[in-house]
Amino acid sequence: MAMARTPSQTTLILDKHKEEKQNEEESVNEEEESHEVVESFKCLTLLHKRDFIKRGEKLYGQWKQEQKLRASRMELHLSEEWALDKLIEEQLSRFDAHYSETMTQCTPKDVSQLLMPKHRLPLEMATLAWFGNWRPSAILILLYSLSRSLSGCLKLDARAYRVLVQMIRQTRIEEAVLDEEMAEVQATCILHLPFSPTKNSNNSRGKMACIHSEFKKIHRVITQAQKLRYKTLELVVKKLLSKAQASEFLVAFAGIQDMVHEYAACQKRQKGPVIVTIKPFGMSQVAQ
Numbered sequence: 427m428a429m430a431r432t433p434s435q436t437t438l439i440l441d442k443h444k445e446e447k448q449n450e451e452e453s454v455n456e457e458e459e460s461h462e463v464v465e466s467f468k469c470l471t472l473l474h475k476r477d478f479i480k481r482g483e484k485l486y487g488q489w490k491q492e493q494k495l496r497a498s499r500m501e502l503h504l505s506e507e508w509a510l511d512k513l514i515e516e517q518l519s520r521f522d523a524h525y526s527e528t529m530t531q532c533t534p535k536d537v538s539q540l541l542m543p544k545h546r547l548p549l550e551m552a553t554l555a556w557f558g559n560w561r562p563s564a565i566l567i568l569l570y571s572l573s574r575s576l577s578g579c580l581k582l583d584a585r586a587y588r589v590l591v592q593m594i595r596q597t598r599i600e601e602a603v604l605d606e607e608m609a610e611v612q613a614t615c616i617l618h619l620p621f622s623p624t625k626n627s628n629n630s631r632g633k634m635a636c637i638h639s640e641f642k643k644i645h646r647v648i649t650q651a652q653k654l655r656y657k658t659l660e661l662v663v664k665k666l667l668s669k670a671q672a673s674e675f676l677v678a679f680a681g682i683q684d685m686v687h688e689y690a691a692c693q694k695r696q697k698g699p700v701i702v703t704i705k706p707f708g709m710s711q712v713a714q
Contacts, residue, residue, distance in 0.1 A: 510669045517676050518663060522656050534641045540648050547690035554686060556601070557608075557651040562658040563597045565679070566590060569662055572678060579674050586666055593661065600654055604647055611643045 540558050542551065554560050570590060572580045582590060619636055659679075663672040 510673050514663060514669065514672055514676065518660060521659060534638070537641050537645050537648070540645070547687065547694055549690035549693050550686055553690070557604070557648050559652070560655060560683075561601065562651075562654050563594055563601060565655070565658050565662065566594045566597060568679065568682060569666075569675060570594070572675065580667070580671055580678075582666075589666060593658070593666075597654070597658055604651055604654070607647050608644070611640055611647070615640055 543558055546555065546558075554564060556562075556564075569580065573582045573587070573590070619633070619640065662675065667675060
């Protein structure tokens with residue numbers, strides 16, 4: 427038989443239930459406030475990221491428009507040899523500034539932007555990118571293709587052709603050296619850098635120092651790649667081609683870059699499933 431509760435026991439039980447209910451309400455309120463803070467932080471982060479991407483796209487758009495304008499001016503003055511020197515130097519100086527503008531940046535965020543620029547579309551990166559920009563040997567191969575085209579505007583004599591082939595070989599060797607340096611840095615990052623969290627502040631500072639050291643190595647490789655790009659373009663324009671040919675090539679180079687960017691933008695705008703054609707065991711199939 428259950429014993430009857432005294433008034434004091436009943437009061438204690440009611441107070442306990444009341445306290446538990448208040449704690450539950452406070453917990454719910456704290457959770458709602460936490461969600462609001464997180465959502466606000468996400469919104470601010472997203473807005474900041476969009477602003478950063480828009481600024482990058484705007485700067486790239488301005489540079490591309492300037493490049494197209496200079497190429498158009500050069501094309502108009504192809505018959506006026508006296509005007510070509512200034513236009514060629516102007517175009518080269520702009521390429522030099524474009525390739526060199528990020529060489530002084532060395533924070534981890536800056537390094538990631540150099541490798542994967544926000545203004546370049548995914549297909550554009552997959553097509554031409556080597557450490558964030560054109561592969562130098564691709565510039566030479568473009569000249570090789572144009573020199574063998576039917577238009578004949580960039581025909582090379584036997585000596586120039588031999589020099590071009592030798593430049594392609596030498597440039598590919600230099601690219602391979604930089605690829606090897608980057609591979610060593612990547613291997614170090616994967617195999618040796620400690621990414622697990624730690625409560626020891628001294629140990630944490632040591633880990634961050636190691637990470638920054640590797641990012642500096644990556645930045646050095648990117649800087650060497652940028653210098654190789656400009657050196658390759660400069661050798662083609664100043665040492666291999668005549669003034670008229672150099673102008674024709676710079677106009678074609680600007681046009682190819684613009685064409686690749688526009689094609690990548692067109693592909694991005696298209697909707698629907700990705701279609702890839704495959705041929706297993708000699709049979710043609712289409713996979714969606």
